[in-house]
Amino acid sequence: MDTIQILREKISNFARQANQLVADKGDQVWTPEEQAKFDGFANEINGAKAAIKNIETMRELEADKFFNAAPPKKDADTPIESLVAVALYMRYGTNVNADQAAAIHNAMSTTTPVEGGYTVPAEVASMVIDRLKAFGGMRDVATILTTATGHAMNFPTSDGTSEIGEIVAENIVATGGDITFGTVGLPVFKYSSKQIALPLELIQDSAIDVIAFVVNRLATRIARIQNLHYTVGTGTAQPTGIITASTVGKIGATGSVASVAYIDLVDLKHSVNRAYRSNAQFMMNDLTVASLSKLVDTVGRPIWIPAITEGAPDLLLGKPIAVNDDVAVMAANAKSIAFGDLSQYNIRDVSNTTTMRRFDDSAFALKGQVGFCGWTRSGGNLLDTAAVRLYQNSAT
Template sequence: MIPVVDTKSISDDVASAFEDFARAFEAFKETNDTRLSEIETRLSSDVVTDEKLTRIDTALDDAKRRIDRLSLERSRPPLGRATDMPHDPAKGEHKAAFHSYIRSGEAAGLKRLEEKALSAGSGPDGGYLVPDTVETEVLRRLSAVSPIRAISSVRVISGGQYKRAFSVAGPATGWVGETAARPQTASPTLSEMSFPAMELYAMPAATQTLLDDAVVDIDRWIAEEVEAAFAEQESTAFVSGDGVNKPKGFLSADRVEEEVWEWGKLGTVRTGGASFPADNPSDVLVDLIYALKAGYRQNASFVMNRKTQSTIRRFKDDNGQYLWAPPASIGQAATLMGFPVVEAEDMPDIAANACAVAFGDFKRGYLIVDRAGMRVLRDPYSAKPYVLFYTTKRVGGGVQDYAAIKLLKFAA
């Protein structure tokens, strides 16, 4: 009997997951409409309807997670194949020497490269730089799974920190006639912003048997192992990091009421209470959107966690249309009032004095700096029979334009 071979591709799985997501949202709208009708008729909703809505809401989130996971898998190119070998002989030599070091601990090849001054050698902590293809793949994966990195500006630096000057007050300007005198203008006031790169590490482990297996793609294995650890730590730091041995998150920036906003602080819009207002709850979202200047608004996104999104998903406009809309196609984000919604689980839940929703142009508002190079130190002794790979990269971040991000604060 000839065995049946499953030829279903990842693309088919993504399409199926997207259809499930669309059906779940239609069921969500229908059930929520029923709940609202019950409230209007009986001043309260049926417990069964509430439970059904909660289950559908959870199913929506599960379906979105499945879409995200499958989309990421579909976008991953193969690593370590013959077609991926660098055309530069020096880079090819580095890649081969690195594989020998990872599999067997043989560092002679990398040490020879160090002698050739190819910047592939050991640093103060020990270890060796990974090949360019592996570093590029790790950063690409992080952009796909780290929500704030995906929407922020990213700059690669070669030193320990990145500095940029910004104008606090630009030069004086004015209108003059064709033959009128041109008075001297005031000089611009400049200040400096500094973004240090902090060290981020992961320590995947493998058995020597796995490393001896020639079929195992070492490049892909390293990228997959450090991806989750790096993404989790990065995401938290970019949102709420305090800047001590880690990037400074945008929620750690100084805040001020939008009415008295000044440079160096993020403006906040209050909801009037510890939750959304009972009447016209979407009005505070409109206030948040228009607190941002038009030049930033055209590329702005909402940032919130899934729990907050679940609450907002039920809001309607005056015409009875839902303000939250599912992705229009695979690979796109859900939208809220026409703006993309970015899910960042490190954002706080709705609570008193919490800034649970951010809105802004993060490309202009938040800067991430990556120090070029990712280093791996092989440790076969600390956790026998496992071989540990102490993998480090240096990354920093902080707000670079305080006018580009606004926060919704749940307070009176």
């Protein structure tokens, strides 16, 4: 099996060849052979990306990927650091000596069970945030706000894209033109990982980095549900997603149930006021990216340009593509592509609300298991709805 590094090198190599082909052709009309060659590069790139995604998915499912050993509970004449205290709590719960119990209490602020167990120290909270960023795509493009509390917060809004001034003659009073303001709420919600059950032997195995193991499991679940809500959340008892908050800028012509035409993408791009386009990006499902990678303009040139540098985005019509698999795949009436200044979507995290609890009750103990659950408080909303427009596939 190809390693991820080899696959990344393949992507970079084929991307360079594809970019060189585009550069060499310039404004010339592409021949069928040249288009077939470019499509071949695109297929290789998309295939390698899919392979990387599959490998990473399998690694997520393998418990043996974790590495650093946490000190066993009986070693501790020296002061106990906060991360070690967290590991002790995860491994042994309350079955520790008095010094270790005090260290756990100092490292993890005690809250009531209703509020979610123990508030984790900053180092573990940072690990959770890093894990949240690794899934979905919305945290890569949105503006992240961290607030001290979860109190109600409203932001003023005003769309001035249609406002214009005037010419006035001497001694003539200027016409009134008051600005209309609105408000957009940015409430937060308490997210839970749901309880997870893990074998007692695995948690107590000193060869396992128990913090990374448990945080990975808890944060991954929270990350997936948050990204789903930040993308298509209804706004009722959950955040309002960027797709939900945005208006349609272009509807595909009849027959575009599972496709999009070059001219429709151009129309979508220009449906966004140019004041927002300097910082604009496309956002779509990875399957949509694969479909668009073979689109050409009116003279046969590809409009999708693969990234050469690892970590850099592919380009579509000269604008970056943000991949978000919670955006709908192309289908009848699907809102499958977003374009605009995606940073106008704001994600609000409440600081010091990442909590964790270990469960040792009979529901787990009789099966030789330990239960864990994690919580955090967050929300999101598109603060400027004029900044983003959507492409909607045709109904038939």
